[in-house]
Amino acid sequence: xxxxxxxxxxxxxxxxxxxxxxxxxxxxxxxxxxxxxxxxxxxxxxxxxxxxxxxxxxxxxxxxxxxxxxxxxxxxxxxxxxxxxxxxxxxxxxxxxxxxxxxxxxxxxxxxxxxxxxxxxxxxxxxxxxxxxxxxxxxxxxxxxxxxxxxxxxxxxxxxxxxxxxxxxxxxxxxxxxxxxxxxxxxxxxxxxxxxxxxxxxxxxxxxxxxxxxxxxxxxxxxxxxxxxxxxxxxxxxxxxxxxxxxxxxxxxxxxxxxxxxxxxxxxxxxxxxxxxxxxxxxxxxxxxxxxxxxxxxxxxxxxxxxxxxxxxxxxxxxxxxxxxxxxxxxxxxxxxxxxxxxxxxxxxxxxxxxxxxxxxxxxxxxxxxxxxxxxxxxxxxxxxxxxxxxxxxxxxxxxxxxxxxxxxxxxxxxxxxxxxxxxxxxxxxxxxxxxxxxxxxxxxxxxxxxxxxxxxxxxxxxxxxxxxxxxxxxxxxxxxxxxxxxxxxxxxxxxxxxxxxxxxxxxxxxxxxxxxxxxxxxxxxxxxxxxxxxxxxxxxxxxxxxxxxxxxxxx
Amino acid sequence: xxxxxxxxxxxxxxxxxxxxxxxxxxxxxxxxxxxxxxxxxxxxxxxxxxxxxxxxxxxxxxxxxxxxxxxxxxxxxxxxxxxxxxxxxxxxxxxxxxxxxxxxxxxxxxxxxxxxxxxxxxxxxxxxxxxxxxxxxxxxxxxxxxxxxxxxxxxxxxxxxxxxxxxxxxxxxxxxxxxxxxxxxxxxxxxxxxxxxxxxxxxxxxxxxxxxxxxxxxxxxxxxxxxxxxxxxxxxxxxxxxxxxxxxxxxxxxxxxxxxxxxxxxxxxxxxxxxxxxxxxxxxxxxxxxxxxxxxxxxxxxxxxxxxxxxxxxxxxxxxxxxxxxxxx
Numbered sequence: 014x015x016x017x018x019x020x021x022x023x024x025x026x027x028x029x030x031x032x033x034x035x036x037x038x039x040x041x042x043x044x045x046x047x048x049x050x051x052x053x054x055x056x057x058x059x060x061x062x063x064x065x066x067x068x069x070x071x072x073x074x075x076x077x078x079x080x081x082x083x084x085x086x087x088x089x090x091x092x093x094x095x096x097x098x099x100x101x102x103x104x105x106x107x108x109x110x111x112x113x114x115x116x117x118x119x120x121x122x123x124x125x126x127x128x129x130x131x132x133x134x135x136x137x138x139x140x141x142x143x144x145x146x147x148x149x150x151x152x153x154x155x156x157x158x159x160x161x162x163x164x165x166x167x168x169x170x171x172x173x174x175x176x177x178x179x180x181x182x183x184x185x186x187x188x189x190x191x192x193x194x195x196x197x198x199x200x201x202x203x204x205x206x207x208x209x210x211x212x213x214x215x216x217x218x219x220x221x222x223x224x225x226x227x228x229x230x231x232x233x234x235x236x237x238x239x240x241x242x243x244x245x246x247x248x249x250x251x252x253x254x255x256x257x258x259x260x261x262x263x264x265x266x267x268x269x270x271x272x273x274x275x276x277x278x279x280x281x282x283x284x285x286x287x288x289x290x291x292x293x294x295x296x297x298x299x300x301x302x303x304x305x306x307x308x309x310x311x312x313x314x315x316x317x318x319x320x321x322x323x324x325x326x327x328x329x330x331x332x333x334x335x336x337x338x339x340x341x342x343x344x345x346x347x348x349x350x351x352x353x354x355x356x357x358x359x360x361x362x363x364x365x366x367x368x369x370x371x372x373x374x375x376x377x378x379x380x381x382x383x384x385x386x387x388x389x390x391x392x393x394x395x396x397x398x399x400x401x402x403x404x405x406x407x408x409x410x411x412x413x414x415x416x417x418x419x420x421x422x423x424x425x426x427x428x429x430x431x432x433x434x435x436x437x438x439x440x441x442x443x444x445x446x447x448x449x450x451x452x453x454x455x456x457x458x459x460x461x462x463x464x465x466x467x468x469x470x471x472x473x474x475x476x477x478x479x480x481x482x483x484x485x486x487x488x489x490x491x492x493x494x495x496x497x498x499x500x501x502x503x504x505x506x507x508x509x510x511x512x513x514x515x516x517x518x519x520x521x522x523x524x525x526x527x528x529x530x531x532x533x534x535x536x537x538x539x540x541x542x543x544x545x546x547x548x549x550x551x552x553x554x555x556x557x558x559x560x561x562x563x564x565x566x567x568x569x
Numbered sequence: 570x571x572x573x574x575x576x577x578x579x580x581x582x583x584x585x586x587x588x589x590x591x592x593x594x595x596x597x598x599x600x601x602x603x604x605x606x607x608x609x610x611x612x613x614x615x616x617x618x619x620x621x622x623x624x625x626x627x628x629x630x631x632x633x634x635x636x637x638x639x640x641x642x643x644x645x646x647x648x649x650x651x652x653x654x655x656x657x658x659x660x661x662x663x664x665x666x667x668x669x670x671x672x673x674x675x676x677x678x679x680x681x682x683x684x685x686x687x688x689x690x691x692x693x694x695x696x697x698x699x700x701x702x703x704x705x706x707x708x709x710x711x712x713x714x715x716x717x718x719x720x721x722x723x724x725x726x727x728x729x730x731x732x733x734x735x736x737x738x739x740x741x742x743x744x745x746x747x748x749x750x751x752x753x754x755x756x757x758x759x760x761x762x763x764x765x766x767x768x769x770x771x772x773x774x775x776x777x778x779x780x781x782x783x784x785x786x787x788x789x790x791x792x793x794x795x796x797x798x799x800x801x802x803x804x805x806x807x808x809x810x811x812x813x814x815x816x817x818x819x820x821x822x823x824x825x826x827x828x829x830x831x832x833x834x835x836x837x838x839x840x841x842x843x844x845x846x847x848x849x850x851x852x853x854x855x856x857x858x859x860x861x862x863x864x865x866x867x868x869x870x871x872x873x874x875x876x877x878x879x880x881x882x883x884x885x886x887x888x889x890x891x892x893x894x895x896x897x898x
Binding site: 104105108201205206207208213266268269270272274276482483484485486490492494495498512513514515516518 | 687723725726727728729730733734735807810811812814815816817818832835836839840843844
């Protein structure tokens with residue numbers, strides 16, 4: 014950001030539904046000079062779900078990252094105030110600041126850092142949401158991230174550098190510290206690696222403000238537009254969100270070590286949130302119906318990016334015929350970049366950076382109701398002119414795009430299309446065998462590249478977000494950072510009157526885990542005897558390779 | 570995070586070689602003690618390996634009555650400064666007045682200042698409890714606590730209602746750490762007591778069991794190589810990492826040779842790699858000075874940022890604390 018910083022008006026930041034009657038004006042005051050306009054313009058142009066809204070036959074409209082960010086910010090502000098009041102009354106606020114290396118009286122600075130991190134938590138997202146990350150991961154183009162995915166980390170850093178330098182300087186002078194330290198603190202909070210547990214719990218943890226908002230928001234959107242996720246979704250009626258939050262905060266406090274303690278009803282509602290989140294992943298975000306459609310989009314995005322990054326010729330010829338807004342002009346291929354920068358080192362990082370750059374270049378600069386679909390359309394337009402590709406594969410691409418366009422134009426419903434394209438039932442395996450299955454399926458996908466698409470996805474862990482870390486010494490450990498305390502016993506026994514006394518670990522929420530991965534065979538031309546043969550081959554290859562398939566109990 | 574080795578207490582409590590010299594003098598040089606004597610001689614010269622040290626202390630702590638008499642005298646000399654005294658220092662001439670009477674050094678006091686102001690976490694391999702003693706001397710009663718087990722660590726960080734934040738020293742089971750009552754009828758005979766829980770101010774004139782008050786408390790010397798020591802170390806370390814993971818910005822190892830604790834080095838460097846933390850190794854140049862550096866070069870070079878600082882803990886810690894203005898960071 015060059016020159017003077019401009020901020021979003023306070024009244025445009027608060028999400029009224031999360032505010033109890035009468036509290037809105039005081040919350041608005043707290044947002045003064047906090048959220049930079051640049052954040053809004055980036056987030057308004059990215060939909061909350063990538064292309065999923067379109068698959069449901071609904072324009073994303075207000076279901077954007079910006080509106081989600083406003084919701085998360087309002088929750089974070091109410092949450093911060095609640096905990097800060099508690100810390101001050103217990104005389105622990107001073108210790109918290111010292112642990113961060115901040116002077117006494119810097120409470121306002123801490124508030125700004127926490128809220129800014131929430132405001133910018135999605136700034137590392139590109140069009141297509143998490144699908145893009147999956148695309149790049151499947152071709153091993155994602156460098157190791159520090160808490161975030163490598164792609165998100167790359168984009169976050171690039172955007173921080175491009176748009177927010179002025180912000181770090183301003184905050185640095187307010188806090189009398191180096192602007193780089195401010196940027197580092199915000200980055201750590203976003204990536205779940207910050208050292209103040211209760212603040213980290215608000216920004217990125219298994220129950221953070223982001224998840225509180227998106228579980229509510231997405232449930233509401235699903236309830237109004239589809240019956241796909243069934244009935245078990247949290248209440249989202251008028252006034253209920255604010256009440257839910259008030260109850261959620263009621264039995265929360267911060268202990269002497271800065272840990273967020275969830276007792277009684279607060280713990281019960283946290284458990285509900287985690288349960289609902291897993292439910293949404295299982296029944297909607299990663300449901301077979303949605304994945305069947307996403308796999309077609311996945312294929313187009315992946316094939317486009319491989320060529321746009323790796324092929325000089327593709328970059329030059331593909332631009333012809335695209336709108337001036339969306340072109341590959343001024344983007345660079347891997348070879349050219351390596352030559353220009355005399356690059357050595359992590360080639361994955363370079364590929365990821367180039368793919369992100371291309372996506373940022375293609376992303377719509379003005380708000381459209383279709384958001385990412387226009388980008389997908391342009392990608393396909395560039396791809397279909399690619400003559401060096403096998404005709405059968407090109408036909409498959411065309412079929413994929415035609416199906417997706419029909420869906421967007423509501424010529425077909427998602428359930429009809431999924432029914433047509435999904436071959437038999439999903440194959441379910443244990444999540445720990447995901448990598449093994451991936452290696453087995455990779456060559457099979459090449460063999461059947463003209464007929465079918467194979468999809469492999471794993472359900473997330475119950476404790477999502479936060480800094481998940483892996484110890485590699487004698488005991489292999491895979492855990493989240495312990496920032497939150499919960500009651501003793503299994504999660505189903507947390508109840509009113511229970512006291513926070515142990516860390517929120519994977520073990521504490523074991524009951525919620527759905528430790529599975531699913532394999533789908535998707536036939537864009539429609540399921541038939543040939544695609545059923547491919548399904549059989551996939552199943553046989555998995556079994557031969559040592560993958561243990563999970564049999565689901567048949568319903569009586 | 571500071572990781573403290575024996576060098577922090579240099580000149581205040583005896584080193585292993587001083588203990589070895591004491592045993593060389595006290596063990597009869599007869600056929601029955603031949604093995605123990607030769608191992609003690611090695612220890613006194615500072616040349617034994619892990620196995621030899623573990624073997625020596627196993628022999629000395631065996632149930633045999635002859636060894637037990639020597640071990641009892643050693644326990645009293647070590648904890649209470651009874652005669653014959655353990656000698657320590659460069660020339661081996663300074664008599665040790667007993668661990669229970671030992672006072673924190675300038676290094677301990679500086680570190681206690683940092684910990685009391687929430688600017689540092691302390692992980693200690695030392696048996697002397699002098700950092701906690703320095704915290705209490707500085708801040709009065711309940712100004713610092715020692716955490717001896719994974720359960721202690723979990724209970725400390727998970728205490729929901731503590732009204733005051735009190736710094737803790739996380740103890741990775743050190744060389745000498747526990748005492749056990751030798752009266753087989755006493756309930757405390759089954760349980761080992763952490764030494765800091767026996768320390769009283771002013772120090773008692775004899776060593777008594779807190780349960781039966783019999784003067785039959787014996788040290789339990791658990792050196793690396795002892796299964797129970799190795800087994801106890803990992804749970805404490807992992808528990809600490811779960812709570813401290815994101816709160817640590819650097820790992821500063823002070824006065825630790827690294828020669829006896831490969832498992833600890835592996836753990837610390839793995840932590841540093843995962844969090845991108847720099848590792849500093851502070852100790853004076855000498856025989857064991859390059860052990861940690863050589864470990865880093867072999868296994869973690871290029872993945873962890875490592876620096877060796879040639880200084881004693883006594884010089885470096887106060888200087889570092891003066892430079893680090895925690896009141897106005």
